Amino acid sequence: MSATVSTPDEDEMCAYCxxxxxxxxxxxxxxxxxxxGSLKYFCNYACxxxxxxxxxxxxxxxxxxxPDEENCC
Known part of the structure; x- marks a missing residue:
C-alpha cells in the first residue's frame, strides 16, 4: 500500500461552507x-x-x- 501526498490548489474550497x-x-x-473516494477538503474541524x-x-x-457496562467493545 502506498500513499500519494499532494497539496490542494490555492483556491480549494471547503466541502461544507x-x-x-x-x-x-x-x-x-x-x-x-x-x-x-476522492478527498474532501474542510477549512477547519468545525466544518x-x-x-x-x-x-x-x-x-x-x-x-x-x-454507564452500567465496564467496557465499551
Missing part, C-alpha cells in the same frame, strides 16, 4: 469505506464535524455504551 481552505486551518479526509453530523456518517459506526 465553501470558504477558501487556506484562509483557515485546513484538513482533508477520504471515505475509505467506499473505494477510498468537518457539522458535515459528519448532517450526513449521519457516524450512525451505526460506534459501539453502544452504557
Amino acid at each position: 465553501s470558504s477558501r481552505i487556506f484562509d483557515h486551518d485546513p484538513l482533508c479526509v477520504r471515505d475509505c469505506t467506499d473505494d477510498c 468537518l464535524a457539522v458535515f459528519i453530523e448532517e450526513h449521519e456518517l457516524t450512525t451505526g459506526d460506534a459501539c453502544h455504551w452504557s
Whole structure:
C-alpha cells in the first residue's frame, strides 16, 4: 500500500461552507469505506464535524455504551 501526498490548489474550497481552505486551518479526509473516494477538503474541524453530523456518517459506526457496562467493545 502506498500513499500519494499532494497539496490542494490555492483556491480549494471547503466541502461544507465553501470558504477558501487556506484562509483557515485546513484538513482533508477520504471515505475509505467506499473505494477510498476522492478527498474532501474542510477549512477547519468545525466544518468537518457539522458535515459528519448532517450526513449521519457516524450512525451505526460506534459501539453502544452504557454507564452500567465496564467496557465499551
